[in-house]
Amino acid sequence: MNRLLEIIKNREARIGVIGLGYVGLPLAVEFARVGFDVCGIDVDKHKTDTLNDGRSYILDVPTEKVKPLVEKGKLRATGDFSIISKLDVLCICVPTPLGKSRDPDVSYIVKAVDAIALYLQKNQLVILESTTYHGSTEELVLTKLEETGLRVGEDFYLAFSPERVDPGNKVYTTHNVPKVVGGVTPHCTQLAAGLYEQCIDEVKRVSSPRVAEMVKLLENTFRSVNIGLVNEIALMSDKLGVDVWEVIEAAATKPFGFMPFYPGPGLGGHCIPVDPFYLSWKARSIGFEARFIELAGMINGFMPYHVVTKITDALNRQRKCLKGSKIIILGVSYKRDIDDVRESPALDIIEKLIERGAAVSYSDPYIPELAEGHLALTSRTLDRDILASQDCAVIITAHSNVDYSLLVKHASLIVDTRNALKGFSGDHIVKL
Ligand SMILES: NC(=O)c1ccc[n+]([C@@H]2O[C@H](COP(=O)([O-])OP(=O)(O)OC[C@H]3O[C@@H](n4cnc5c(N)ncnc54)[C@H](O)[C@@H]3O)[C@@H](O)[C@H]2O)c1
Known part of the structure; x- marks a missing residue:
């Protein structure tokens, strides 16, 4: 030794x-x-x-x-x-x-x-x-x-x-x-x-190793549950007509007892959507039901459906239906500024839109090709002509190197799931 x-x-x-x-x-x-x-x-x-x-x-x-x-x-x-x-x-x-x-x-x-x-x-x-x-x-x-x-x-x-x-x-x-x-x-x-x-x-x-294993599971469960909570607050705020992003920004000014988490189109990556279920599985094996984990999983898993409903309703208000509409997804990696699409909610949302008859394309500077499951798509470079040709642009992942002013100027309808368009306004912008 x-x-x-x-x-x-x-x-x-x-x-x-x-x-x-x-x-x-x-x-x-x-x-x-x-x-x-x-x-x-x-x-x-x-x-x-x-x-x-x-x-x-x-x-x-x-x-x-x-x-x-x-x-x-x-x-x-x-x-x-x-x-x-x-x-x-x-x-x-x-x-x-x-x-x-x-x-x-x-x-x-x-x-x-x-x-x-x-x-x-x-x-x-x-x-x-x-x-x-x-x-x-x-x-x-x-x-x-x-x-x-x-x-x-x-x-x-x-x-x-x-x-x-x-x-x-x-x-x-x-x-x-x-x-x-x-x-x-x-x-x-x-x-x-x-x-x-x-x-x-x-x-x-x-x-012990058991404590170390539990530390990691606590950390990732903490994130999953808090994201689930804020996603539920976002769904609630949507019905109540309150801007959830403004609420979180103001709540985050409290210097103690509050930590901001942000809603989004669903969980992604190899960790947060996965690890809590390692813990709940283990808990179940000893007859313990991990209720927070399951509930957060349900709410977070519902978010891609919510995004599809938001897109459908937004198109409807412009007298268009989802079937046949041209939709461009902006950002498909599971979070900003990375090149990893594992468990990305974008995949789920694209599949749901295609199932409903939309003509879907995407743009992501980090993911030149998207070959996952049945999907085989190539990233498009964002320019005014592409944006103008679409019925709706949907921000799923807000990379920091994207020119959002171009988007706001040329897209006829934008669904923003990340508050990437904070500071921009217009009837054609729909927030999560
Ligand atoms: N990616 C993250 O952000 C992150 C963060 C914290 C913890 N983790 C955890 O770390 C672990 C690894 O995650 P990752 O993201 O690096 O995965 P990854 O898929 O990027 O890498 C895993 C690598 O292991 C290789 N591999 C598979 N089976 C092997 C074997 N039998 N022998 C040798 N190599 C083998 C694969 O080819 C791959 O290169 C996971 O348990 C994950 O939950 C990941």
């Missing part, structure tokens, strides 16, 4: 990051940046080849940051899991989606852990970073690794440390977001915390 702590503190430990996506790549880069030898392991050959070529495929990680690390030999990638036997630390950053019946799909964790078990060596530190239900580290990882005959806290070390990356956030990135760490034994916590302290400004130790 002491030798492992020593090579972690000397930054001589060889680190493996399993899963080089939105979470794994920035983490691998942070470790390599402070001097560790890092090997990313991924089943996606395109990612490993691109990285070995010195290029990034994640918007938040510039190629200029990756290239020198690859050239110095500090960062590389492989699809060959046998490398695990030569590493000192393994961080697991694989996906944790929901299955078809909205139950946790932990198959990616299971596969990654099977591979680690095959090559596990004495004195290795394994850290699970993927967001998952309470108890996963011990139930899915510890059990499997101890089947090798090696013992946790003696032969190998195991911890959970949730990732908190916020794609598109220019202020808070991997190194300055505090990291929560909970090891299976105190030694495990000490090693994992010692590792992150090398490249992350603040590390918060907790007493």
Whole structure:
């Protein structure tokens, strides 16, 4: 154990990051940046080849940051899991989606852990970073690794440390977001915390992996429930004829006891619409009904339908029907200034509009092609002719590099689900 702590503190430990996506790549880069030898392991050959070529495929990680690390030999990638036997630390950053019946799909964790078990060596530190239900580290990882005959806290070390990356956030990135760490034994916590302290400004130790798992679930459930609450207030305000955005802006002047959340067309991304259901699933398994989570899920899941109703009503007021109308969706990524469409409400809204007979196109500077499910669309460049040719423009994601004055001037009808047109007025603008 002491030798492992020593090579972690000397930054001589060889680190493996399993899963080089939105979470794994920035983490691998942070470790390599402070001097560790890092090997990313991924089943996606395109990612490993691109990285070995010195290029990034994640918007938040510039190629200029990756290239020198690859050239110095500090960062590389492989699809060959046998490398695990030569590493000192393994961080697991694989996906944790929901299955078809909205139950946790932990198959990616299971596969990654099977591979680690095959090559596990004495004195290795394994850290699970993927967001998952309470108890996963011990139930899915510890059990499997101890089947090798090696013992946790003696032969190998195991911890959970949730990732908190916020794609598109220019202020808070991997190194300055505090990291929560909970090891299976105190030694495990000490090693994992010692590792992150090398490249992350603040590390918060907790007493167990179960606490660390619950921390992440609380954080994301907090967001989902508060967004659900404000979405319900938005639906209510719409009926009452009150501008919900003005209400929130004024409420946010209270310096204590209030934190603004904003309504929108529905939840998106790999975390907020997914993670709370990992918690409610686990709670259900012990006979506990997580009511806030389910209710927030229902309200947030209703928002795309509300947006379609708003569009239909707005067209109706202009004596047009949805069927046959030309509608352009502005912004399809799940949030502003990113290139990720996973779980984006735009997909749901586009499908619902097409089902109802609308002629739908989209414009998103971050998403040149949209090939999801039955959808195969190409982004259009916003100009006055395109805007003038549409019956309705719908703002789903408000990227900061879009010229909204052009939109206000040339579109005949705009449905704004993000308050992107704050400061503009006109009968042709309809707010959420
Ligand atoms: N994206 C976020 O904003 C975010 C934020 C916090 C936490 N998380 C959590 O982090 C985890 C990873 O999310 P992500 O967004 O980076 O996912 P991602 O899909 O971007 O990346 C996951 C990577 O894992 C690879 N992979 C899948 N199975 C593998 C296996 N068996 N072995 C090796 N590689 C494998 C995939 O090819 C992919 O490159 C999830 O649990 C997610 O909930 C994500």
